[in-house]
Every structure is written in C-alpha cells, then in structure tokens.
Amino acid sequence: MHDFPAPNNGPYTTPPSQMRGGSGMQARLAPPDTPTQDAAVPRAITLPSPVGRVRSRPGHRLRELRAPLLIACTYYPAARLGMLFQFPHTEVAPVWPASGLAVASLLVLGRRHWPALAIAAFLADLTNGTEPALSAAMAAGSTGEYLVAATLLRRADVRPDLARIRDVIVFTGLGGLVAPTVAASVGTYSLWLSDVAMTKDFPTVWASWWLADGIGVLMFGAGCLAIWSAWSSGRRPAPGRIEGIGLAILTVATAGLVFLSPTVSPSVLFPLAIWAGVRFEQLGAAGVTLAVASVATYATVHGSGRFSIGTMSPRLLPLQLYTVSYSLTALVLAAAITSRRSSDQRLRARTLELEAKNQELEAFTYTVSHDLRAPLRAIHAFSTLVTEEEGTRLSVAGARRLGTVTRNAEHMSRLIDSLLGLSHLGRQRLVRQTVDPARAARAAAGRLHLDLEVRPPELAIAAMPQCSADPVLLEQVYENLIGNAVKFTRDREVARIEVGSTAPRGDGEGPVYHVRDNGAGFDPRYAQRLFALFERLPQHADLPGIGAGLAIVARIVDRHGGTVWAEGCPGEGAMFRFTVGPPGERP
Amino acid sequence: MTVTAYERAEVLLVEDDPDDEELVLHTLLRDDVCRRVFVVRDGAEALEYLRGTGRYRDRSPICGLRMILLDLKLPLLDGHDVLAEIKTDPELRRIPVVVFTSAAMDRDRTRGYALGANSYVVKPVEFQRFTAAVHDVARYWLGLNCAPV
Incomplete structure (x- = not known):
C-alpha cells in the first residue's frame, strides 16, 4: 500500500564550525572566519533545466520537478533550523532535523530524488561559509547516509507509516543508528583532511555527528512520516481537534516547566507520550516527541533544566538519551495501538465477509430446499399414482422399473433432508x-x-x-x-x-x-x-x-x-x- | 375437473405449479374432503379474486370461503405479499390462511406467522405424506375448525 521511494539523500552540510554533532572541542576547531548560523537564508536553489524554458509538455516537466523542488526547499531550511539548536558560541547542535526530513522524503517520494538533497545540502553548507570542496564532501557524506538509510529500510520492508512495532524498531536501528555512521565518517574524515578537525578530536567529532543525525532521523523522520501517512491515507486521528490542541498546550507547558526548573523530573512527560500514542497514534507520538525534544534541546543548550549540568559536552549525552527513549516510547506505543486497531478492522472485515458467505450459503440452501424438492415431489407423486391407479395394466418389468423411480425419489428426498439438516446444524446457535x-x-x-x-x-x-x-x-x-x-x-x-x-x-x-x-x-x-x-x-x-x-x-x-x-x-x-x-x- | 364456480368456493388454492395443483386437487377429491376449490396461479390474481377486482370485477361477491391454501413462491406477487395484503385488509383478514410451501426455512416460517398466517405446512416430498398433509389440513380447517361468523 505504501510505495517506497528510493533511498538516497543526505545532507550533511554544515560548515565545519557548525557541525550539529560537534562537541565543545570541535567548536574550538572552527576557523576564525566561520560564518554564523544566521548567515544566509536559503533562497536561491538553482535546479538544472529551469521550468520556464521547457517547451515540450511543460505540464509534465513541472510535475516531474515538484518532488525534487519540495525536497530541496524543505531540506535547506531544516538544515538551517539545526543551527538554531547549536549551543551558543560553540556551533554545536545536539540534533540535526534535516537528516530526518531527508530520510523520510526519500522513503516516501523515491530514492531517485537524491540529487535534490545533495544540492540542498551543498548549498546549505556553502552559504554557511564552508569551503566549496569541504561543502561538497560533507554533502556527499550526508546524501550517502540518506540513500543508505532509505535503501536499508526498503530492503527491511519497513512501511513508511511506522504502524507496526517492528517497523519502529527497524527504523530506529537502521535509520537512526546504522545509516548515520556514513555521514559521520565521511564528514569527520573530510574535516580532518581539511585540517579543520585534529586527529585527537576525531572520535568526539564523529560521535557527535552520528548522534545528532541519528536523533534527527528518529524524531523528525518519524514526524514527517506520520504527517505524510495521515495526509496520504486521509485518516485523521479519532479524537477531535480540541483534544489535540489541549494535548499540544499541555505538552509544551509541561516541557517548559520541566526544562526551566532543575527540580522537576523529566519523567512527568511520559504520561503525555502515552496519551499522544494511544489517542493520536503516530501523528500524536511524533508531535509530542518533537515538542518535548525541541523544548528540551533549546533549554539544555541555553543552560536550564535537568540536563544542563556541567560543561556542554557532557550535557549532550543525557539529553540525547532522554530524547531517544521518549521518542521510542511514544512511537512504539503508537505502533502497538495502530496494530491493534488494524487487526480489529481486519477482524471486522472478516466477520462481514463471513456473514456475507453465510447469507450466500443460506440462499443456496433455500434453493436446494425449495427448488429441488418441487420436481422431486412430482416424480414421486406421479410415479406412485401410476403404480396405484394403473399398476394392473403395467408389465411386471414396467411396474418394477416404476418402483425404482419411486424408490430413488424417496432416497433423494432423504438425502436433501439430511443435507439441509446438516447445513442447519452448522448455523444453529449452540446453547451450552x-x-x-x-x-x-x-x-x-x-x-x-x-x-x-x-x-x-x-x-x-x-x-x-x-x-x-x-x-x-x-x-x-x-x-x-x-x-x-x-x-x-x-x-x-x-x-x-x-x-x-x-x-x-x-x-x-x-x-x-x-x-x-x-x-x-x-x-x-x-x-x-x-x-x-x-x-x-x-x-x-x-x-x-x-x-x-x-x-x-x-x-x-x-x-x-x-x-x-x-x-x-x-x-x-x-x-x-x-x-x-x-x-x-x-x- | 372439479373447480367450482368461483363465488361458492370453500377453498382458494394459490399455486403456480400445475403438478402441485393437480396433486392437491387429486387428494381433496379422492378423499372427498372438499369439492369446491378455486385455483389461481399467481399472487395478483389471488387478490383480484378475493377483492372482486380486475378480471373478477363482474362476478358476484365471494361467500363461504373457509380456507386459503397459499404457496409462497409465486409469480408477480410473492406469497408473503399476498399474505400481508390479506391480513391487513379488514374484509379479508378473518379468512384462515394456510401457508403450503416447499420452503422449510426457519426464516420463512417466522415471517409467515409474523404476517398473520394461521398455519404453516411444509409440502412433503413423498406422495403418501403429501396427501396425508393435504387431507389433514383440509379436515381440520373445513371440518373441525369453527369458522368466524
């Protein structure tokens, strides 16, 4: 039911200084002239073969360009959004939303659109002040990650609606843990080659990159997929808008309270994940996760809440672990609820089918009962009548043969009765x-x-x-x-x-x-x-x-x-x- | 054979199957249970006969009808519809209706009684049992049963 787009993509575009995964150490690696995150708002995304110049079948070409344009135009801002989460003065972001968006878009729209991601990733880095060669290398690494993620997920038969627990687990494993190693490795290696990262920092840079991308896939990827499947299936969550708004307000308010005060435990947010998963399924799980993770990340980066203890680097791990476990809780719960609902629906459909079959069988039985009996009655009655009234005029053989007709009609009548009795027995209610x-x-x-x-x-x-x-x-x-x-x-x-x-x-x-x-x-x-x-x-x-x-x-x-x-x-x-x-x- | 003037019939047989018709008439005559039987072949004709409309418009009104022997599977107007019409018609509802059918389904039986059938008899396949059933039904409704005045 869902088609899987080809996996591709990947964007790791940040200039060295702005690597989302970067640690504090990495920050120190940044060249002095690193552009700031608010540098360039994405505007010019140049795509090959400009639409206006296409003369043949312009409508067709336009439609073909829709998906890559959509991907590029959302990837670029998502990459810049990642920079908003950077720790002040460090250019280190604990989460990279663009990775999730990229994996989701390749899964849903098709892997063949990877060039759009590559271009957007390259431009995002380039406009952030990164060297063109380094931007290209990091864009290649990111695109590789997204392609690997989409390919693996497709091979593993993960359905983009994440409606099964298995899908959530595999999505987390392959999309959130395995695939980000590609971008982390290529990116860190490129930084090292460019002398932006020093050898001793290699593991830290690699780990930060990997974690930020993984969390991006898990949170934003799941969110995009949830929105996509709700939109494409036309199915809206059963609870009404008011409950949704209430949940959203309560989530943001509670998250704010939790992450602005160092004393309130983040575990108070888990009931909201349960509420969201149970009532709003994937869409609710993704939304709540996104809200909580955004508030948590923003607060932690800016020094408040339970996770903002110590220096920047140690803050990241607990925050990231919390985000992952929160997200998994909500998504798995949502998948469990969806699976349950789908099996209920399947059961209902099956019951209806059985009822229809039963009615068909009843109609058949009726036909047997009525339409076979009438001619049989005539055979039996008239053969009996002839025997009774004309028997003396029949030859011995004739009388015997007519008797055979009568006897067989009787036999067939009993067969029909038994058949009907047996059929009735199958449908009769058992009163134990x-x-x-x-x-x-x-x-x-x-x-x-x-x-x-x-x-x-x-x-x-x-x-x-x-x-x-x-x-x-x-x-x-x-x-x-x-x-x-x-x-x-x-x-x-x-x-x-x-x-x-x-x-x-x-x-x-x-x-x-x-x-x-x-x-x-x-x-x-x-x-x-x-x-x-x-x-x-x-x-x-x-x-x-x-x-x-x-x-x-x-x-x-x-x-x-x-x-x-x-x-x-x-x-x-x-x-x-x-x-x-x-x-x-x-x- | 024996079908009498329609207005004096004691039994109205609504039956589309000529074989079954012959068997019912044969039994009634042989056992001399009833000689005044009128036969119609479909549901619409049955209602026309009972109400003196359509092709029976010019005849005198019926009198002395003591039983309607009604098959369920009929052309034009189904036996259930005929039954419903009879039992909702203030002029006709008092006439006993015996459903006489091959349909042995519970559903038909339940529906027949719900529509106001006075009796429901399944036509047996074997001739001896068939004649016994016709005989018993006629004996009961024409002999034992006291018709409303």
Whole structure:
C-alpha cells in the first residue's frame, strides 16, 4: 500500500564550525572566519533545466520537478533550523532535523530524488561559509547516509507509516543508528583532511555527528512520516481537534516547566507520550516527541533544566538519551495501538465477509430446499399414482422399473433432508449448559422405541460425569449413535449396547463418552470414512440408511470443540467415542 | 375437473405449479374432503379474486370461503405479499390462511406467522405424506375448525 521511494539523500552540510554533532572541542576547531548560523537564508536553489524554458509538455516537466523542488526547499531550511539548536558560541547542535526530513522524503517520494538533497545540502553548507570542496564532501557524506538509510529500510520492508512495532524498531536501528555512521565518517574524515578537525578530536567529532543525525532521523523522520501517512491515507486521528490542541498546550507547558526548573523530573512527560500514542497514534507520538525534544534541546543548550549540568559536552549525552527513549516510547506505543486497531478492522472485515458467505450459503440452501424438492415431489407423486391407479395394466418389468423411480425419489428426498439438516446444524446457535449425558442417552433411546424391535437390544446406560453441552444436540448425538448400534446388532442373538464414559485422556480435557455395541463392527482401515457424509461401507449396503447419521454426530461434536472417533473390528462390534470440548467450556 | 364456480368456493388454492395443483386437487377429491376449490396461479390474481377486482370485477361477491391454501413462491406477487395484503385488509383478514410451501426455512416460517398466517405446512416430498398433509389440513380447517361468523 505504501510505495517506497528510493533511498538516497543526505545532507550533511554544515560548515565545519557548525557541525550539529560537534562537541565543545570541535567548536574550538572552527576557523576564525566561520560564518554564523544566521548567515544566509536559503533562497536561491538553482535546479538544472529551469521550468520556464521547457517547451515540450511543460505540464509534465513541472510535475516531474515538484518532488525534487519540495525536497530541496524543505531540506535547506531544516538544515538551517539545526543551527538554531547549536549551543551558543560553540556551533554545536545536539540534533540535526534535516537528516530526518531527508530520510523520510526519500522513503516516501523515491530514492531517485537524491540529487535534490545533495544540492540542498551543498548549498546549505556553502552559504554557511564552508569551503566549496569541504561543502561538497560533507554533502556527499550526508546524501550517502540518506540513500543508505532509505535503501536499508526498503530492503527491511519497513512501511513508511511506522504502524507496526517492528517497523519502529527497524527504523530506529537502521535509520537512526546504522545509516548515520556514513555521514559521520565521511564528514569527520573530510574535516580532518581539511585540517579543520585534529586527529585527537576525531572520535568526539564523529560521535557527535552520528548522534545528532541519528536523533534527527528518529524524531523528525518519524514526524514527517506520520504527517505524510495521515495526509496520504486521509485518516485523521479519532479524537477531535480540541483534544489535540489541549494535548499540544499541555505538552509544551509541561516541557517548559520541566526544562526551566532543575527540580522537576523529566519523567512527568511520559504520561503525555502515552496519551499522544494511544489517542493520536503516530501523528500524536511524533508531535509530542518533537515538542518535548525541541523544548528540551533549546533549554539544555541555553543552560536550564535537568540536563544542563556541567560543561556542554557532557550535557549532550543525557539529553540525547532522554530524547531517544521518549521518542521510542511514544512511537512504539503508537505502533502497538495502530496494530491493534488494524487487526480489529481486519477482524471486522472478516466477520462481514463471513456473514456475507453465510447469507450466500443460506440462499443456496433455500434453493436446494425449495427448488429441488418441487420436481422431486412430482416424480414421486406421479410415479406412485401410476403404480396405484394403473399398476394392473403395467408389465411386471414396467411396474418394477416404476418402483425404482419411486424408490430413488424417496432416497433423494432423504438425502436433501439430511443435507439441509446438516447445513442447519452448522448455523444453529449452540446453547451450552450443564448436562447429564446419561439422561440425554435415556431420552434418545426413548425416542428410538427399542421395545418395538423384533429382538430388543440390552441397553445399559452407566452413570457419567456431567458436561457442558447443548442438551438438544447431545441427545441427537446419542440418538444417532444408539440408532446406529441398534441397526448393526439386529443380526445378533443378544444385542448389547453400552453407553458410558472413561476418564479424560489428558490435562484440560473432558471425559471421553462412548457408545459400544456387539454388532457387525467394521474394518478399522475405514474408521475415518465412517464420518463422511453419505459414506456407507459396502458391506453394509443392504442395511437401511443413507450415511448421514455419523456425519451429523461429527458435526455436532465438532461444534462443541470436541472430537469423535470409532474403534472396532469386523464381527466384533464397534465403539464410538467422543468428547465435547474442555470441561467447563462456555460458548 | 372439479373447480367450482368461483363465488361458492370453500377453498382458494394459490399455486403456480400445475403438478402441485393437480396433486392437491387429486387428494381433496379422492378423499372427498372438499369439492369446491378455486385455483389461481399467481399472487395478483389471488387478490383480484378475493377483492372482486380486475378480471373478477363482474362476478358476484365471494361467500363461504373457509380456507386459503397459499404457496409462497409465486409469480408477480410473492406469497408473503399476498399474505400481508390479506391480513391487513379488514374484509379479508378473518379468512384462515394456510401457508403450503416447499420452503422449510426457519426464516420463512417466522415471517409467515409474523404476517398473520394461521398455519404453516411444509409440502412433503413423498406422495403418501403429501396427501396425508393435504387431507389433514383440509379436515381440520373445513371440518373441525369453527369458522368466524
């Protein structure tokens, strides 16, 4: 759903003296004539092939230039913004917002736009008074960083909306930790080559650069991506504008209080991150992080708040760590909330789909029920009528054949009824309650009128532990199983049917109930096929039935979350066993 | 065969399937339960017959109708619509309506009763059970049941 722009970019443009990551030491490295941060406001961003001169398909060319222009025109001010955060008189900035903007724009707009970043980065440094060669080197390093970040993030399948926790973690790791090493290395090396940085300062300069860029990616990158995804998806945070404004005011006010007073703990700001993440998701998390980090950075740089202790250099690390952890908290929380919401949405969509399918199935069932029955009724009725009224005039073979028609119509009618019954069973609501299976078995046996059998079977129903089941359906199970047993014991001198139970097979399972007979039994190879609809074993073809009873049993047991299986041998009877799901299970 | 003058019918059979029509009439005649049956083939005709409108405009009003045997799946005007019309018409609502249909769905049954059906019978597929059902329904509504005066 999101397209990933090609990664590219990178801007490290600051003149040596204005390196955002620079430490106090680095500040001392600055050449005396370093321009100040307010030097040049970006205005002239010259792009190749000026729009006005393009004659062929000017609209098309204009559209093509939109993205690079946007990137360059936002990158340049962002780079200058970084300089606002510099410690006074040191030209050291603890955060470099432009890196975030650059990574986000390559991710969203495409890596192919990296030249726009390179140009903007170069110009930002150049207009800040950096030597052209050094500006070019640092711009190359920065652009490399952004390209590496965007490429890695794309390879790692990070979605720009940062809506999954995984995306936030990978974005932090690859975009905020790995990629900035490129710009830090190239930049510091360039400074060293230009004799701006001395060898002993190399690690400090490198680390400051790396941290400032990483935090820039994490905070501003996430912010840009959040704004972009809110804009592109058209989805606005559920809570209203008033709550958003309230959150913003409270955040800025609390952050101000925290960072202007050395006694108030910055941890009081965490509930605001939770509020923002939970209610406003990515947009809220990014906004609150940005606000808190800006106030914190500004205050720390200017000597107030919890982190402004000691000299400039040691101030940076705690501030940066705090910013990172605050940002991560908010973003991860937002991603968790978004993931949850998306899975809820998916679930709702799935439910709707299932309901639609169910309705379709119902319509199909209706057709079967109505439209198949009508012609079948005519076949049965008129063949019966002819037999009844014209039977004497038919030949023996004719009468037999007509009887076959009638018999098959009857069979088909039963098949349709079973099919409908089974379909109804699947959609019927399960009403679970505590049931005594022995009672259900007795009721089922009563309905079977066993005493009317030529040789009534001996039916023994043992006491059984209670279970949670639908009483009507459990009776149906027993009716089908006992009915089956009666059918398969009819040729026995003394037919015995035993209904009982055994202990659960394992922890968390309910008792195993069974119906055992001493009838014809079956070949264990076909044990599973017994439960298939309309499946009848060939050796039982002469017995009445259509092969739906056990399929119905299987469906009922399945709906209860239980299992059913059969054990037996030819000539030695059969035992059907089932469970009705874990004990105490409720719908 | 046996369809009598429309205004004297005891049973109105609303049935679009000629096979089912023949089977119902066969049963009623064979068992001699009722000889005065009028048959219409669709829902619109049923209402015209009952109200004496349309193609039945010039006939004298009906009298002595004791049961409407109504199929649900009908052309033009569905059986449910016919049922609703009958049961909201002050002149017709007292006539017992027996829904006689192949539709065995719970939904149809619930809807039928909600619209005011007096009875709902699913047409059995097997002939013996079909004739028994027709016979029982006719016996009950024409014999046992006391019609409103």
